[in-house]
Every structure is written in structure tokens, then in C-alpha cells.
Amino acid sequence: MNDLAPPASGLAVPAPVELPGAAAPERRLDLLRQISSAGGTITPSANPNSEHGYTYALSGHDVDRDLEFLAAHNYLEARFFDRVSLCPKCDSHHLNVREICPSCRRAHLSAEGLLHHFACGYVGIPSEFSPTDDGSYLCPKCNRRMHHLGTEFDRLGKAFTCRGCGLISENPPVEAVCLACGARNRAEDLISALVFSYLLTSRGAAAIRRGSLFDGDDEAVIVADAPVYRRKVILEFLDNELRRLQRFKDAFSLLLVKCAPTALGSNGNQAPTEWLSRLRENLRDVDLIGQVGDALFIVILPQTKRREAESLCDRIEAALGKESPLTLSIAEITEPRDLAQALPGLTARADP
Amino acid sequence: MINGFWHYFFSTIDPISNLGFSRALPELSLSALPHWWLIVILPFVWNVLPTLILWVVYLVRPTSIRPPLPARPDQAYPLVSLVIAGRNESATIGQCIRGALLCGYPNIEVVFVDDNSDDDSVAIARRAALTAARTRKDAERVRIFPSPRRNGKASSLNIGIRMARGEFIAITDADSVIQYGSVQHWLQPFDDPHVGAVSANIRVLNMPHGLLTRLQDIEYALLFTNGRLISASLDLLNIISGMGGLFRAEILRRLYGFDTGLGDDTDMTTQIRKQRWKLGFSLGAIVWTTVPETRDHLWRQRARWRRNMIKIRVSKHRDQFVLGRYGFKNAVLACVLLIGRLLWTWSMAVGLFVVLFEFGPLYVPQLVVSFYWIFLIYLLIRALIARDLARTPQPINFALLFLYPFYLMWLRIPTLYAEGSELMRIGAKHPYVPDHVWEEIPWW
Numbered sequence: 001m002n003d004l005a006p007p008a009s010g011l012a013v014p015a016p017v018e019l020p021g022a023a024a025p026e027r028r029l030d031l032l033r034q035i036s037s038a039g040g041t042i043t044p045s046a047n048p049n050s051e052h053g054y055t056y057a058l059s060g061h062d063v064d065r066d067l068e069f070l071a072a073h074n075y076l077e078a079r080f081f082d083r084v085s086l087c088p089k090c091d092s093h094h095l096n097v098r099e100i101c102p103s104c105r106r107a108h109l110s111a112e113g114l115l116h117h118f119a120c121g122y123v124g125i126p127s128e129f130s131p132t133d134d135g136s137y138l139c140p141k142c143n144r145r146m147h148h149l150g151t152e153f154d155r156l157g158k159a160f161t162c163r164g165c166g167l168i169s170e171n172p173p174v175e176a177v178c179l180a181c182g183a184r185n186r187a188e189d190l191i192s193a194l195v196f197s198y199l200l201t202s203r204g205a206a207a208i209r210r211g212s213l214f215d216g217d218d219e220a221v222i223v224a225d226a227p228v229y230r231r232k233v234i235l236e237f238l239d240n241e242l243r244r245l246q247r248f249k250d251a252f253s254l255l256l257v258k259c260a261p262t263a264l265g266s267n268g269n270q271a272p273t274e275w276l277s278r279l280r281e282n283l284r285d286v287d288l289i290g291q292v293g294d295a296l297f298i299v300i301l302p303q304t305k306r307r308e309a310e311s312l313c314d315r316i317e318a319a320l321g322k323e324s325p326l327t328l329s330i331a332e333i334t335e336p337r338d339l340a341q342a343l344p345g346l347t348a349r350a351d352p
Numbered sequence: 353m354i355n356g357f358w359h360y361f362f363s364t365i366d367p368i369s370n371l372g373f374s375r376a377l378p379e380l381s382l383s384a385l386p387h388w389w390l391i392v393i394l395p396f397v398w399n400v401l402p403t404l405i406l407w408v409v410y411l412v413r414p415t416s417i418r419p420p421l422p423a424r425p426d427q428a429y430p431l432v433s434l435v436i437a438g439r440n441e442s443a444t445i446g447q448c449i450r451g452a453l454l455c456g457y458p459n460i461e462v463v464f465v466d467d468n469s470d471d472d473s474v475a476i477a478r479r480a481a482l483t484a485a486r487t488r489k490d491a492e493r494v495r496i497f498p499s500p501r502r503n504g505k506a507s508s509l510n511i512g513i514r515m516a517r518g519e520f521i522a523i524t525d526a527d528s529v530i531q532y533g534s535v536q537h538w539l540q541p542f543d544d545p546h547v548g549a550v551s552a553n554i555r556v557l558n559m560p561h562g563l564l565t566r567l568q569d570i571e572y573a574l575l576f577t578n579g580r581l582i583s584a585s586l587d588l589l590n591i592i593s594g595m596g597g598l599f600r601a602e603i604l605r606r607l608y609g610f611d612t613g614l615g616d617d618t619d620m621t622t623q624i625r626k627q628r629w630k631l632g633f634s635l636g637a638i639v640w641t642t643v644p645e646t647r648d649h650l651w652r653q654r655a656r657w658r659r660n661m662i663k664i665r666v667s668k669h670r671d672q673f674v675l676g677r678y679g680f681k682n683a684v685l686a687c688v689l690l691i692g693r694l695l696w697t698w699s700m701a702v703g704l705f706v707v708l709f710e711f712g713p714l715y716v717p718q719l720v721v722s723f724y725w726i727f728l729i730y731l732l733i734r735a736l737i738a739r740d741l742a743r744t745p746q747p748i749n750f751a752l753l754f755l756y757p758f759y760l761m762w763l764r765i766p767t768l769y770a771e772g773s774e775l776m777r778i779g780a781k782h783p784y785v786p787d788h789v790w791e792e793i794p795w796w
Contacts, residue, residue, distance in 0.1 A: 102492050103517055114514065116507055118792035121612035123510040141608035152792060156511060157500045168515045170497045 025213050028066045032075060032204050034058050040205075042067075043197040044081055053084050053093040054195050067198055075204035075213070077286055078196040085176070086191040092180035097187065099172040101162035108163040109172065114156040119144055125161055125168070201286060202240035202302065206233070227289075228276050234290020234298065241300055242336055251334045253309035254342055255299035255316075257289075263325035264295060275326055282316045292343070297326075306332035361721055391723050398692075400730045402582045407737045417581070417741060418635055421536055429459040432535055433518030433601070437508035438526030439467035444642060445526045446480040449494060453484040457535035461493040463512040464526075468502040473526075502786045505594075506616040510609035513601075522598045523617075527642035529557060530596075537636030538598045548603050548629025549621070550637070551589065552596030553577055555744060557640035564650060566749045567759045568643045570735065573745040577635070578738045584633035588685050592621045592631060596639030603629065613793050614782055615660025622669045625685070626678045635742055654763055655770035656782065658693075662774045665689055694771060697764060727757050 035042045035058070044054035056063055071078040084093050098107050112125045115137070122141035129137035129146065136147040146153040160172045174187035207213050214233070229237070244250045257279065263272040276297070280289060288300045301309055309330045317328055331342035380388050410417045434452045438445060445464065452462045464477050474496060481494035497511055513521060520539065524530065534552065541550045554576045556569040576593070583589045592599070594617035607623055610616045625631065644650035665672075665686060672678050672686045707719065731753055738744060773779055781790055 102495070114511065116503060116511075118507075118612065118789045119794055120608070121504075121507045121510050121610055121789075122608050123507060123514050151788065154501060154503075156503075157498075159497075159515075165517070167517050169495060170515070171495070173492060 024066075027060055027062075028070055028075075029207065029211070029213060031058060031060055031063065031066050031070065032200065032208050034060075035076070035198065035200050036205065036208055040200040041197060044195050051092060052086060052193065052195075054082065067196075070204065071196070071198060073203075073213075074201055074285060074288075075207055076198040077201050078198055080194065081197045082195040084193050084195060086193055087176075087178035087181060087183055088185060088189055088191050089183045090178060090181040091191070092178055094179040095176040095185075095190070096179055097174060097176045099160060100175045101160075101165060101167055102169055102173055103167045104162060104165040105175075106162065106164040107175070109160045110163060111158055112161055114159050114168070115146075115153055116156050117141065117144070117146055117153045119152070123156065125159075202237045202244065202300070203288065205240045205243075206236045209236070228280070228297070229288065229290040231290065231292050234288065234292060234300070237288050237290065237300055238298070238339070241302060241333070242339065244302075245333065246336070250303055251305065251332065253301040253304040253306060254331045254333060254339075255301060255309065255313060256329045256331060256342065257297040257299065258327040258329075259295045259297065260325035260327070261295060272325060275320065275324060278320060279316060279326065282312075282319050298343070306330060387719075391719075392726055395727065395730060400733055403578060403734050403737050406578075406582055406585070407741065410741055419540060421540065421636075424536075429457065429536075430520060430539070431518040432457060432460045432520045432522055432539070432598070433512075433516030434460060434462045434522045434524065434530070435465070435509060435512030435516055436462065436524055436526050437465045437467060437505050437512055438469075438473065439502065439505075439508075440469045440471050440473060441526035442469070442471040442473045442476050443527075445473050446476045447529055448524070448526050449477055449480040450484040451529035451531075453481070453490060453494070454532070455530045455535055456532045460535060461495070461516070461518060463515045464494070464496045465508040465512045465515075466496065466498045467505065467508045468499045474498045504612060504785045504789050506610035506612045507789065509616065513604050513609050516601065519601055520598055521601045521604055522596075523594060524552075524597075524639055525595050525641060527557075528595050529640045531555075531638040531640060534637045534639065537634045540636075541632030541634055542598075542600070544630065544632070546630045547632045548624050548627070549592045549597055549599045550632040550634050551580055551584070551592045552598070552637040552639040553633070553635050553742065554593055554595050555638055555640050557642050558645065559746060559749075561645050563752070563755075564647070565643055565645055566746075566752055567756060568650075569749050570745045570752065570756055571759070572643075573738045573742065574731075574734055577742045577744055578734065580633045581635060581741070584631065587630055587681060588688070589631040589633060590621065590625075590685055590689055591618055592624070593617055595641045596637070598637070599624075603627070612789050613663075613785055614656065615664045618660055618664040619668065622664060622672065625682050626669070626672065628679060650763075651766035655766040656784065658767040658770040659774045659780075659782070661689070661693060662771060666694075697768065697771070701764075701768065724757055728754060731756055 038057070042056055042058060044056055046053060047055040056067070060066065067076065070076040085095060085097075086093050087095060099109055100107050101109060112127075114123055115126055115129055116123050117139045120139060120142040122139055124140065126137075128140050130140070132138055132145060134145075134147075136145040137153070138144075139146055139153075149155070157170070160169050161167070162169070176185050176187060176190055177183070178185065203214070214227075241252050245252065259272055259275075263275065276289065279299075283289070283299060284301075286302055289297060290300075291297050301312070304312070309332065313328050313330050317324075320326060331338065333339050333342070380392075406417070436445070436448060436452075441448075449462055449464065452460060462481070466474050466477070477494075477496050481491055481496070485491035485494070495515055497515060499508065499511065503511075509523060512523075520542070522530075522535070522538070530552075538550055538552060541547045554572055556565060556572055559565050559569045580589055580591075597617065597620075599620075603624060604620075607620070607627075611619050613619075621631065644653050669686075672682050673690075675683045677683075732750075735745060735750060735753060739747070739750075785793075
């Protein structure tokens with residue numbers, strides 16, 4: 001069992017840190033295999049004894065950092081699971097959170113509603129109004145009996161009374177005492193860390209099948225901030241998506257990108273890197289671009305329905321402008337034969 | 353005809369006539385002529401003489417009127433809780449809270465009780481607390497209580513008093529702003545352990561907005577600043593204004609806070625006086641308040657004040673007229689207020705009608721014009737002294753002094769109406785107090 005990743009000081013996922021040592025790729029691949037054996041998804045489970053309150057049922061060293069690395073490189077998809085508050089001094093989640101008196105800072109508060117007697121205007125806590133034999137209260141100011149709530153007296157919302165100094169406060173500050181290190185922290189000073197569940201992506205599944213992570217230029221046509229994969233690799237990703245579709249009924253969409261011959265260079269096989277980079281900028285991190293023909297590229301849009309894909313397509317066309325040599329079209333893949341209709345002859349061309 | 357009027361109007365201050373008048377002064381002083389005593393001497397003794405005496409005292413010993421602030425270490429500043437109660441005050445509550453936090457007093461907390469506003473007063477108050485606070489500790493010094501139901505001002509103030517933790521509790525309106533450095537002056541009279549509450553020096557925040565506000569600036573200078581300074585020095589101060597009053601917290605708690613209904617400040621002041629506490633006035637504790645800018649608003653305010661005066665002083669606390677029950681001074685004060693505020697106004701109104709019927713219609717203008725000039729001269733003396741003592745009214749407003757007598761006469765319209773209707777118990781219910789509270793109030 002492994003603890004969660006180090007806490008983030010906000011809602012964003014911290015930047016992954018590359019661990020030194022030659023065993024890191026094998027270790028990460030092993031994590032992918034474990035997640036695949038667990039059904040493709042790993043969900044954190046609550047563990048009060050752990051440092052941050054949640055652990056993953058995975059074996060290995062530095063699992064948290066590796067999961068972040070794999071998510072950052074699209075082998076896994078991180079999905080929000082929970083948010084935990086941690087002590088800013090020791091990162092422990094063992095916190096005692098409670099309201100405190102704004103004056104004496106003690107937590108000895110009682111929540112009482114103030115009573116208001118209409119006749120004399122007296123305002124006080126209920127314990128100041130003596131109960132009488134007939135079930136009414138006696139006002140300490142005018143000694144009149146208060147029988148009817150709403151017509152003779154009223155409750156003025158909820159207020160906290162400090163048993164130490166007597167201060168009445170409507171909205172007292174919240175303080176968290178760390179049970180591990182004893183630090184007293186204001187609620188707004190606590191570290192807020194996100195907890196994720198992780199889902200194996202098609203890229204992750206492809207890495208498992210090929211027995212190694214994708215690293216380096218050999219799998220990519222171009223290398224910018226995000227890669228555009230060669231034909232063999234992108235078809236492998238496509239195959240994985242089809243498997244997910246068959247197993248989980250997880251429909252996806254394809255964005256077909258045809259490039260004008262003029263943009264392919266003088267020999268006709270040079271990739272339009274600048275336009276592809278601009279295309280990449282308008283996609284999500286989980287979307288995968290690959291070249292399936294000299295002038296044909298595809299973008300795999302996982303878990304994207306036709307309507308969303310069309311919206312995306314419109315946005316990309318607007319971003320690329322009228323001078324773009326790229327022509328975009330959409331195909332929603334809800335069953336394997338949709339792929340054959342969208343890309344006829346693809347299987348034949350995919351064979352080496 | 354107009355020339356004839358002006359000739360007639362200014363003939364009263366014709367130098368030749370007044371030369372004759374000055375020669376006749378010794379004879380007039382010894383005479384039993386009622387006009388002389390009623391129009392010249394009585395107003396002089398009532399209005400001008402105390403002001404002149406005060407001015408002479410100020411010239412001889414300035415520190416007796418404006419005592420210097422002693423240097424205090426930070427820990428010697430007692431906690432002052434500023435309680436503000438308001439309803440639908442989103443336009444002004446922000447500047448009120450900011451002014452309090454930035455007033456230069458190191459140990460102050462603010463409690464704002466929102467009386468179930470329909471607007472965004474609470475949100476604005478919270479934002480003001482955050483923007484004015486220099487530190488997080490500063491922001492925590494502001495506590496806001498949004499009432500789930502409308503309770504009226506007195507009950508809202510009581511909520512604030514319950515929440516306050518200061519040794520002293522200051523009360524202002526949500527449309528008022530405390531001037532920088534005022535709280536230190538405000539606390540100064542409490543060095544006398546017999547002082548239970550201190551009134552601030554109320555000044556007009558929106559003075560430049562129009563003729564009415566400028567006239568109110570003169571009125572506040574003469575009545576609220578100079579008048580209260582004189583009455584406080586005689587231990588006859590009759591009100592700690594709701595716009596700016598500082599109380600010992602123990603007194604407010606011992607009295608179980610304000611009574612419900614109208615006139616909370618008058619009522620509380622009377623109760624404190626009955627407990628034999630002294631009331632003080634601080635010239636240096638300046639609280640700027642927003643005064644009515646329209647006729648309707650001003651008339652409503654003055655009618656409410658006058659009705660409250662009768663409700664509280666004549667009806668609810670009528671026992672203070674009994675000599676010896678609450679001290680000689682309190683009985684005198686009650687009688688003076690009754691005569692000065694109520695009987696004087698009504699006798700003036702009735703007197704004018706008597707003169708009209710007895711001496712004919714031409715006699716009244718002559719009397720009124722004479723009285724106008726005498727009043728104006730007295731007014732000028734009082735205003736000049738007020739300016740020297742308290743830096744108010746503003747110099748530009750001296751040009752409006754000639755209108756001030758007309759302004760006072762004009763204000764008699766709502767007050768006479770309010771007094772008459774209150775004495776006859778017509779329309780006693782006021783929308784200031786919620787229905788469910790009004791129905792339970794026993795003394796009205």
C-alpha cells in the first residue's frame with residue numbers, strides 16, 4: 001500500500017519530477033500492468049493510518065510520483081476523487097477542525113440562539129431566561145412572562161457563546177489543530193491537496209503491449225510540446241480505443257485531417273509541422289495525433305461524442321484560420337464498422 | 353411696493369433710529385415694557401449670554417474647553433466596541449466601517465447588526481471589513497450579525513451590545529463616519545469616574561449638497577455643538593445622540609440595553625441620568641453624519657424627534673418631574689425642556705394670534721421684523737463664537753445666516769403638527785418600529 005502524492009498548495013496537480021535511476025521506466029511500466037490487471041482503473045481507498053488519508057492498492061516504490069508522471073505523459077488519465085486538508089507544517093491529515101472564540105482563541109464554545117423579547121427589547125442567551133412552571137420563560141429585564149414564540153419573543157438565528165470569556169459571535173473563525181505535530185492553524189492556512197483516481201489510457205495500454213514506455217523521437221513524426229505519432233503507433237492507439245469501445249461501450253470520435261499537397265514540401269512527404277503544432281495547441285492532453293497517410297492525419301478524441309467533436313472542430317478551424325492547408329472532418333465511432341466507413345482501406349494500408 | 357417693503361424692512365436697523373435706541377437703553381432696562389423683556393432680554397439671556405460666558409472661559413483657559421490629550425502607551429487604550437445598527441444602509445455602511453477601522457484608535461472592534469435588510473448591506477459590510485483591514489486580525493475585529501427578522505433599531509442595538517466585548521461601547525448610525533483621532537478625545541471625559549456617557553460632536557457630512565444641508569450645518573453648530581457644550585458644562589446635557597454616543601458598557605448592561613420603540617437615544621440618556629451618572633460632551637470627538645437633503649425627509653425626521661421627545665420625556669419618564677426623586681438637576685432639566693421645547697413654541701404660536709386680534713394686522717409685521725433683526729444679531733454672535741470654539745459652521749455658510757430664522761420657523765410646521773398629534777395620540781404608530789414589536793410595547 002502506498003500513500004498519496006505530496007500535497008499541492010492549490011487545486012492544480014504539481015509538476016511531475018523525473019526520478020533518477022535506470023529502473024524508473026520498468027517500475028512505471030509495472031504500475032501500468034498492475035492497473036491493467038485491476039481492470040484499467042485504480043481508485044484510492046481511505047486509510048486513517050496513512051499520512052494523507054488515502055492509499056492506492058499498488059505495490060512498488062514511489063508509487064505516487066510515478067502515477068503523476070504517467071498521468072502527465074498520458075499513459076493514465078487522472079480523475080478527481082477527493083480533496084484533503086493537510087497540516088502546513090507536517091503534511092499530516094490528522095486535524096481537529098473546530099470554531100474558536102475570536103477573542104480568547106479557546107474552543108470552548110456553545111452554539112445557542114439569542115432570544116429577543118419584543119416588549120422590552122432585551123436580547124440574551126436562553127440560559128438567562130428562567131423557565132417557569134407553566135412552560136413560559138421569564139424575561140430578566142422586565143420580569144414578564146414570555147409564552148408565545150413569534151408573537152412575544154423570537155429566536156435571532158444561531159450564535160456561538162464562548163464559555164471562557166463570554167463573547168458572543170455569529171461567525172467565529174475556524175481553527176485546525178494538527179494531532180500529529182500540535183500546530184494550531186487557521187482554516188485558510190491549511191494545505192489543500194487533490195486526490196485522483198487513475199484510468200489507463202490507450203497510450204498506456206499500448207505501452208504495456210509493446211513492453212516499454214514511449215520515450216524518444218523514434219515513435220513521433222515531429223516532436224513539439226506533444227508528439228504526432230507515426231502510422232504504426234497511432235494505429236496501435238486506435239486499436240486500443242476499439243478494444244475499449246467493445247468492452248466498455250466507450251464511444252469516441254476521430255478528427256480526420258487532410259493536408260493540402262502544397263504544405264507537404266517539395267518532395268511531398270514533409271510533415272506540416274507548424275500547422276500540426278497549432279492543431280495540437282487546440283486539443284486536450286488526452287487527444288492523440290498520428291499520421292496515417294502522406295497527407296492524412298487523424299486525431300483520436302477519447303470519450304467524445306459527435307456533437308462535442310463538431311464543436312471542437314469548429315473551434316480548431318477558427319483558430320487555424322482560412323489560410324490553413326488542413327481540412328477537417330469528424331467521424332463518431334460507436335461500433336467497429338464505423339471506423340471502416342470513416343477510413344476505408346485503412347486496415348490494408350495499416351499492414352506493413 | 354417692493355421698494356416700500358425693503359424700506360420698511362431695513363428701517364429697523366437704520367443707524368439713526370438705533371442711535372436713539374441706544375440712548376434709550378438705560379431707561380428701557382428699568383422699564384416694565386413687556387416687548388423689551390420678551391424680545392430683547394429673554395432671548396439674550398437664554399441664547400447669547402451662556403455662549404458669551406463660555407467664550408470668555410475659553411479665552412482665559414482654552415484647555416478647559418479643549419483639553420489636550422495625554423500621551424498613553426498602547427496598552428492603556430481600553431477596548432472600544434463600536435455598535436452600528438442599520439437597515440437597508442448599503443449606500444453608507446461601507447464608509448462607516450472603513451472609517452471606524454481606520455480612525456487611528458488601536459483597540460477598537462466593530463459590531464454591525466443588520467436589521468433584516470432588503471439590500472446587500474451585509475455583503476458590503478463584509479467587503480468593507482476586508483478591504484479596510486490591514487491585517488487578518490484587523491478583519492476579525494469586525495463582526496456582523498444579520499438578523500433573520502426585522503426587530504427595530506433598539507433591539508438591533510441590544511444585539512450589538514450583547515456581542516460587544518469592550519469596556520466602552522460607542523453607538524453610531526450607519527450613515528455616520530468617525531473622524532480620525534476622535535476616539536481618543538471621546539474617551540477623555542471618562543477620566544472622571546462619575547461620567548457614564550459622552551456625546552460626540554456631530555458634524556454634517558453632506559454639507560455642500562444643498563441649501564437645506566448648509567442650513568443644517570448652522571443648526572448643528574449652534575445647537576448640537578455649542579448648545580451641548582454649554583449644557584454639558586452645567587451638567588444639564590439632556591441627550592447622548594444616537595449618531596454618536598460613547599457609553600460605559602457596564603451601564604448599558606446594567607440597564608439591560610435599550611427599550612424598544614422610538615427615541616432610543618433620548619430614553620437611554622434619561623435612564624442614565626436617573627441613575628445619577630454624569631453626561632459629558634467632547635468637542636474633539638467628531639462624528640460626521642449624513643443629514644436629510646430633501647424637505648420630506650427633514651420634516652419626517654424632525655416630526656419623529658419631536659414625537660419621541662413627548663413620548664419619552666413627558667409620558668414614559670414623567671416621574672422625573674417630581675422634585676427630589678431623581679435629583680434636583682434632573683427635575684429642573686425636565687421642566688426646562690418642557691418649557692423650552694413645548695410650551696415656548698406653543699405660546700409663541702398662540703401669542704402671535706393674540707397680538708394679531710388685539711392690535712390689528714399691521715402690528716404683527718412690525719413686531720416680527722424687529723424680532724428678526726434682533727434674532728439675526730444674536731445669531732451672528734453665537735455663530736462667530738461657535739466658529740472660534742469648534743471650527744463650525746463653515747465660513748461660507750455665514751452668508752446664509754439671514755435665512756436661518758426663516759428655516760427655524762419653517763421647521764416649526766412639522767414639529768407643531770407632531771406635538772399636536774402626539775398629545776392627542778393621533779397616529780402614534782411609526783413605521784420605524786416593526787408591527788410585531790409595536791404591539792408588545794407596554795408603555796405607548
